[in-house]
Amino acid sequence: MRSLYIKKEDCCGCGACVDICRRGAVRMMIDREGFRYPKIDGSLCVDCRQCEKVCPVKKKAQSMERNPSRKYFAVQVKDEEVRRLSSSGGMFPVLAKYVINRQGVVYGASYGRNMKVVHKGIHTMEELDAVKRTKYVQSSLKGVYREIETQLKDDRWVLFCGTPCQAQGLKDFLKTPYPKLILTDLICYGVPSPGIWRSYVKSLEKKRGGRMTDFSFRDKRNRDNGHMCSYEIGGNEYSGSLYSDPYCRMYFSNHILRPSCHICRFCTIERESDITIGDFWGIEKVRPDMDDGMGTSVVILHTEKAREIWEAVREELSWFECEKKDVLQPRLTGPSGAAKSRRIFMACYKALPFSVFQKLYILSASGRTFIRRLFGW
Ligand SMILES: Cc1cc2nc3c(=O)[nH]c(=O)nc-3n(C[C@H](O)[C@H](O)[C@H](O)COP(=O)(O)OP(=O)(O)OC[C@H]3O[C@@H](n4cnc5c(N)ncnc54)[C@H](O)[C@@H]3O)c2cc1C
Secondary structure: OOOOOOOHHHOOOOOHHHHHOOOOOEEEEEOOOOOEEEEEOOOOOOOOOHHHHOOOOHHHHOOOOOOOOOEEEEEEEOOHHHHHOOOOOOHHHHHHHHHHOOOOEEEEEEEOHHHOEEEEEEOOHHHHHHHOOOOOOOOEOOOHHHHHHHHHHOOOOEEEEEOHHHHHHHHHHHOOOOOOEEEEEEOOOOOEOHHHHHHHHHHHHHHHOOOEEEEEEEEOOOOOOOOEEEEEEOOEEEEEEOOOOHHHHHHHOOOOEOHHHHHOOOOOOOOOOOEEEEEOOOHHHHOHHHOOOOOOEEEEEOOHHHHHHHHHHHHHEEEEEEOHHHHOOHHHOOOOOOOOOHHHHHHHHHHOOHHHHHHHHHHHHOOOHHHHHHHOO
């Protein structure tokens, strides 16, 4: 039977292949590392190859157009409460407001049932909080590409914000350029395993005795640019450093990123989206007066449409224009490398009950060298 990828690295899991198949022949299946991969049902497939054509990873061979009129900004939304509740400088909510004021639809990542991270569309400012803030988990876009196409065909404004592979998947899914689509992608460190996230949520729920209702990966209560995380279980709030949280440690030590993230071709400034947003790393060097610990966004405008929207929203922002060299950060020059011990780490995840696996990881991360040596973590 035909497969959409040979090596795991060749599939970014954006899901555009699932939505493009009108016969429902492509479905996502979870692998043993907890990532979703497409599988073709040979009995339904008519070999039209649309699923291959829409794949952002297979598009690799084409070079992306260089754009000399690209613009770079450091941005903070003036509304302090909006910025506090955003992951960096709050550029996304400003773009969202622009679209909602035009009766449009905003698509972003939210927590669904059992804290699963899913993209969804929202229509009002009251609903915006659900799709704000960074979730360090690969989101599912099942049905979202088709829904966006319907909105655009109905002549509605649509803001899409997601990882660069998802944004490219959407662009290739739509084929036609729509003037009312604002395609926004993130600077992306890489996406971690939804399966490991699910196991982690369950372990916290068991420990605390209740259901998790929220997890904030970028809590700014210490005015440290969001290096705290916090979560709610059974109406109680728990918080701690981002780097002492076991799941976040697994993420930032590059043990649980999707294999394709390690060879990601979108870790560059050259992109096909309208706008790229991320954290302004190094703002303390470029503009120390802006570094108040509450987050600054880097905003890259790639297209004429993006520049028009910028003119319409910039009054809501404190900003300054900068040069390309000021915004360059590791994920704009190359992908995150895999941890040397990723393979053995994942083998242990597959083989051991999560509670045991997690205990071993915490012990090794807290400096128990015998475990480090044993597993090579
Ligand atoms: C997995 C991941 C890795 C990232 N890595 C980096 C990095 O290395 N360097 C960097 O500068 N910035 C990175 N970012 C982006 C950064 O964390 C902020 O999301 C971005 O700066 C926007 O913040 P904001 O204040 O403008 O708005 P926010 O209100 O914080 O908006 C966040 C936006 O990201 C979307 N989003 C959240 N979680 C996901 C997800 N899992 N998948 C797809 N979209 C999502 C939301 O829907 C929303 O549109 C990453 C984001 C994610 C999700």
